[in-house]
Amino acid sequence: MTASPLQGELDDNVVQRRSTLRAEEQGEAMTTSSEILQVEALGCSFGGIFAVQDASFVVKSEGITGLIGPNGAGKSTIISLVAGSTRPDSGSVRFAGEDITGLKAHQIARKGLVRTFQKSNLFARMTVLENLLVGVTSMKGDSYVDALLGRWRWQQAEAKLVDDARELLVRFKMDRYEDTYAGELSGGEKRMVELMRAMMAQPKMLILDEPMAGVNPTRAREIGGHLRELADEGLAILVVEHEMVFIEQVCNRVIVMAQGSVLAEGTMAELRRNREVIDAYLS
Amino acid sequence: MSSLMQFYVTELLVLFSVNIIAVWALDLQFGVTGINNFGFIIFQSVGAYAGAVFTLGSQSANGGFQHFIGGAHLPYPWSVVAAGIVAGIVAIPIGHMGISRLRGDYQAIVMLVLAVMAVNIANAAVNIVNGPAGLSLVPQPLVQFFHSSLEYAWVYVALSLVWALLAFYVVRGVTAAPLGRRLRAIRESESAASALGINVAQMKMRVFVIGAMLAGVSGAVYVQYLGSWGPTSWAYTETFVFFTAIVVGGTGNMLGAALGVALVPIAFQELTRFFPNVGYPGMSASLQWVLIGILMLVFMWFRPRGLIPERRRTFRGGKVLALRKAPVIESTSAGMSSDG
Amino acid sequence: MQVAITIFAFGILTAALLSIGAVGFTLQFGVTNVLNLAFGALMTSAIFILYETQRAHIPLWIGVALAAVWGSLSSLVLSVGLINPFVRRGTSLFSMAVVTVAAGLIIEFSLEAIQGPQILGFSTQTPEVGFLGIVMSELQLEIIGLAVILMVAIHVGLRYTRLGLKMRATAADAALARSCGVSARKVRLVAWAVSGALCGIGGALIGLTVGSFNSTTGNEFFIILVAAAIIGGVGQPYGAMIGALVIGMVSEGAAYLVSPAYNYIIAFGVLIVVLLFRPQGLFAEYSSGRTLTQ
Numbered sequence: 001m002t003a004s005p006l007q008g009e010l011d012d013n014v015v016q017r018r019s020t021l022r023a024e025e026q027g028e029a030m031t032t033s034s035e036i037l038q039v040e041a042l043g044c045s046f047g048g049i050f051a052v053q054d055a056s057f058v059v060k061s062e063g064i065t066g067l068i069g070p071n072g073a074g075k076s077t078i079i080s081l082v083a084g085s086t087r088p089d090s091g092s093v094r095f096a097g098e099d100i101t102g103l104k105a106h107q108i109a110r111k112g113l114v115r116t117f118q119k120s121n122l123f124a125r126m127t128v129l130e131n132l133l134v135g136v137t138s139m140k141g142d143s144y145v146d147a148l149l150g151r152w153r154w155q156q157a158e159a160k161l162v163d164d165a166r167e168l169l170v171r172f173k174m175d176r177y178e179d180t181y182a183g184e185l186s187g188g189e190k191r192m193v194e195l196m197r198a199m200m201a202q203p204k205m206l207i208l209d210e211p212m213a214g215v216n217p218t219r220a221r222e223i224g225g226h227l228r229e230l231a232d233e234g235l236a237i238l239v240v241e242h243e244m245v246f247i248e249q250v251c252n253r254v255i256v257m258a259q260g261s262v263l264a265e266g267t268m269a270e271l272r273r274n275r276e277v278i279d280a281y282l283s
Numbered sequence: 284m285s286s287l288m289q290f291y292v293t294e295l296l297v298l299f300s301v302n303i304i305a306v307w308a309l310d311l312q313f314g315v316t317g318i319n320n321f322g323f324i325i326f327q328s329v330g331a332y333a334g335a336v337f338t339l340g341s342q343s344a345n346g347g348f349q350h351f352i353g354g355a356h357l358p359y360p361w362s363v364v365a366a367g368i369v370a371g372i373v374a375i376p377i378g379h380m381g382i383s384r385l386r387g388d389y390q391a392i393v394m395l396v397l398a399v400m401a402v403n404i405a406n407a408a409v410n411i412v413n414g415p416a417g418l419s420l421v422p423q424p425l426v427q428f429f430h431s432s433l434e435y436a437w438v439y440v441a442l443s444l445v446w447a448l449l450a451f452y453v454v455r456g457v458t459a460a461p462l463g464r465r466l467r468a469i470r471e472s473e474s475a476a477s478a479l480g481i482n483v484a485q486m487k488m489r490v491f492v493i494g495a496m497l498a499g500v501s502g503a504v505y506v507q508y509l510g511s512w513g514p515t516s517w518a519y520t521e522t523f524v525f526f527t528a529i530v531v532g533g534t535g536n537m538l539g540a541a542l543g544v545a546l547v548p549i550a551f552q553e554l555t556r557f558f559p560n561v562g563y564p565g566m567s568a569s570l571q572w573v574l575i576g577i578l579m580l581v582f583m584w585f586r587p588r589g590l591i592p593e594r595r596r597t598f599r600g601g602k603v604l605a606l607r608k609a610p611v612i613e614s615t616s617a618g619m620s621s622d623g
Numbered sequence: 624m625q626v627a628i629t630i631f632a633f634g635i636l637t638a639a640l641l642s643i644g645a646v647g648f649t650l651q652f653g654v655t656n657v658l659n660l661a662f663g664a665l666m667t668s669a670i671f672i673l674y675e676t677q678r679a680h681i682p683l684w685i686g687v688a689l690a691a692v693w694g695s696l697s698s699l700v701l702s703v704g705l706i707n708p709f710v711r712r713g714t715s716l717f718s719m720a721v722v723t724v725a726a727g728l729i730i731e732f733s734l735e736a737i738q739g740p741q742i743l744g745f746s747t748q749t750p751e752v753g754f755l756g757i758v759m760s761e762l763q764l765e766i767i768g769l770a771v772i773l774m775v776a777i778h779v780g781l782r783y784t785r786l787g788l789k790m791r792a793t794a795a796d797a798a799l800a801r802s803c804g805v806s807a808r809k810v811r812l813v814a815w816a817v818s819g820a821l822c823g824i825g826g827a828l829i830g831l832t833v834g835s836f837n838s839t840t841g842n843e844f845f846i847i848l849v850a851a852a853i854i855g856g857v858g859q860p861y862g863a864m865i866g867a868l869v870i871g872m873v874s875e876g877a878a879y880l881v882s883p884a885y886n887y888i889i890a891f892g893v894l895i896v897v898l899l900f901r902p903q904g905l906f907a908e909y910s911s912g913r914t915l916t917q
Contacts, residue, residue, distance in 0.1 A: 141461035387717030
């Protein structure tokens with residue numbers, strides 16, 4: 001994981017303009033590239049009320065896809081359904097060519113689809129470094145056999161992962177928080193830790209639920225920059241967000257939801273021309 | 284040291300070992316993983332029962348006045364090992380029912396009811412556990428090799444310390460390894476742990492069973508010391524004593540648990556020996572319970588992390604060194620496990 | 624047939640006794656979201672109060688009323704003095720359960736320390752009444768009557784009074800209720816007072832019916848009425864009534880048909896079945912912000 005040449009060296013505006021250009025261009029060119037996530041007619045109801053109904057969309061393997069919609073549109077529910085925390089009543093989800101409908105959350109995470117949460121969901125009474133280490137999906141020392149065999153069995157493997165985690169901390173400029181309890185961090189710092197922790201799982205795709213919530217604009221730009229770097233390195237990312245500025249600058253394609261189903265998908269330019277979307281949301 | 288004093292000391296040491304095994308097991312479940320096992324006593328009790336039955340031989344022995352199931356003459360230490368396994372097996376259905384999907388306090392109540400049920404059933408099922416009379420004449424292991432009871436008393440201290448060492452090895456191994464980190468992650472946030480690939484239900488179940496097995500070992504060691512077992516000694520209130528030991532001594536760490544055992548079951552019990560004999564005989568026992576309740580409340584209010592709180596784990600060149608103490612985090616719930 | 628009538632009649636009696644406490648317990652949980660495990664010890668204290676009034680030759684039903692007042696006051700003191708401070712601190716749910724268990728232990732063993740371990744007994748005798756081939760005492764029939772009156776009063780109170788409406792709203796969604804102007808604090812105080820009164824009455828009557836009691840009697844029956852509340856769905860008063868009926872019938876049936884020692888064990892078997900298939904209870908609603916399963 002090498003540091004991007006853009007990190008901290010260029011003016012923020014330049015970074016943003018370049019990202020904007022690249023995003024839209026990539027978006028338009030992306031119509032034929034491969035899809036990593038296919039959601040088909042997904043539906044789910046709670047006590048007779050449909051939170052999500054007949055929702056279908058795709059996420060491309062490249063670039064950052066945004067998921068927007070007014071409050072109550074069902075965005076968080078759909079994330080829950082895709083990631084396996086909630087069982088869908090109908091429909092299917094395919095990830096990296098495999099049908100993952102109905103699988104449990106931990107099984108889906110192990111297949112490479114990792115999500116973060118809308119409300120900060122860190123391990124509060126563990127240090128930042130420990131949080132990151134938990135992100136690693138499997139390592140020596142995870143099983144009872146390993147644990148009972150003793151330190152020699154897992155110590156080296158753990159040391160290597162500690163080094164990896166520290167590299168990540170340096171990259172995200174959080175290395176001085178290594179031994180801080182995650183519960184003591186500020187909102188923006190917590191978001192960064194969540195992102196890094198998800199990265200430790202070496203996911204094929206990241207789903208971020210409102211990564212900017214409660215984060216100051218400087219930090220938000222920082223996070224946006226990191227996301228673009230990760231996308232450039234080949235990670236597929238789906239971001240749920242309200243911040244339209246962020247969406248416009250960072251996302252290649254956008255999916256719009258309203259009232260439990262998908263209204264439209266495409267680039268921001270296409271969506272701005274879409275009547276329905278304008279009526280429902282963009283006005 | 285006079286003989287009398289020696290007997291007293293050996294009793295304290297055996298009780299300490301028995302209790303420390305149980306409390307380390309409960310701390311593994313509760314302090315580390317966040318499983319609210321209010322029915323813990325069931326497993327120690329089952330282990331004690333099995334430890335008795337596996338050494339009593341068949342029912343017809345001793346004039347056949349005791350009724351129980353199972354029954355063997357297992358040589359030491361296999362009777363204790365088998366008792367642990369039996370307790371682990373019993374933990375499987377109870378774990379499925381109690382720990383997976385219920386919220387914290389509801390879980391506590393369900394477990395409490397189960398614990399009381401277990402005693403009720405034991406009292407009524409005369410053919411299974413000899414009813415309220417319980418089991419007696421449990422043979423002392425290896426006693427035939429020793430000539431004086433004082434000598435044997437110290438031998439039993441050594442035996443129980445060996446079991447305590449075994450428990451230490453298991454619990455320490457688990458908590459120090461990456462496995463321990465995963466368990467603490469489950470305690471902190473089950474949803475986040477799931478989202479990172481941890482099979483929360485399975486891991487909780489495993490900890491529950493292993494904790495139960497250790498509790499069973501503790502019970503077996505205890506019953507083979509006491510020589511008898513009765514359903515009334517295993518009331519749900521005993522679980523409360525263990526929880527108090529953990530809360531007072533320090534959650535989530537073995538040293539804290541050990542301190543808790545030294546302070547709560549041991550010191551407390553011994554302290555009441557020295558109470559003046561007021562009121563009716565046994566009043567000091569009642570007051571003891573009142574004081575334990577008050578002690579628990581005082582600690583939960585003023586020092587919920589316990590006397591020795593869980594320490595922060597840092598990494599220096601790949602080795603884990605415990606440095607500073609963990610400060611109390613105001614934003615999460617005060618004290619015990621964090622749950623919804 | 625005769626057996627059926629006997630089981631039914633005494634089942635109703637058991638159900639009546641259990642329902643008073645079960646509804647009190649579940650109502651208080653519904654509104655305050657705190658599982659009060661000191662309830663059993665409070666019931667025991669109510670039995671002692673009734674016992675003392677009987678020793679002072681106070682008429683029985685006045686004694687029961689005093690037990691109700693005692694239950695109400697002691698529950699209020701417990702909630703304001705102990706439980707609410709812990710709740711305000713953000714104590715986790717399991718820890719709250721531990722707090723209430725601790726309080727219960729303090730109460731129970733204080734009673735034992737004061738009273739001693741000996742078993743006390745009520746010597747109330749009332750004439751017996753025979754009907755349909757069974758014999759019950761007047762007192763038992765009066766107890767059934769009182770339970771019915773209380774259940775109807777609860778029903779009427781919840782459904783038709785403003786206060787009842789506020790309580791139901793707070794139980795369903797406290798935050799929403801607050802935004803509609805319902806003072807959660809006041810409603811909760813009322814809930815504690817009412818459930819405390821029911822605890823007092825229920826406890827006193829159980830002690831009276833059982834005849835002999837000691838400091839553990841309240842907790843013994845608390846476990847059973849908790850089972851009733853769980854079966855019906857904790858937080859659902861009507862569920863608790865149904866749960867009490869179920870336990871009453873099953874335990875009497877088991878006592879008659881199997882053996883008296885097994886009466887509650889088989890009722891607990893019902894509880895296990897419910898826990899396996901619907902752990903939140905038969906009538907639990909899916910209310911926002913509070914689910915028992917997760």
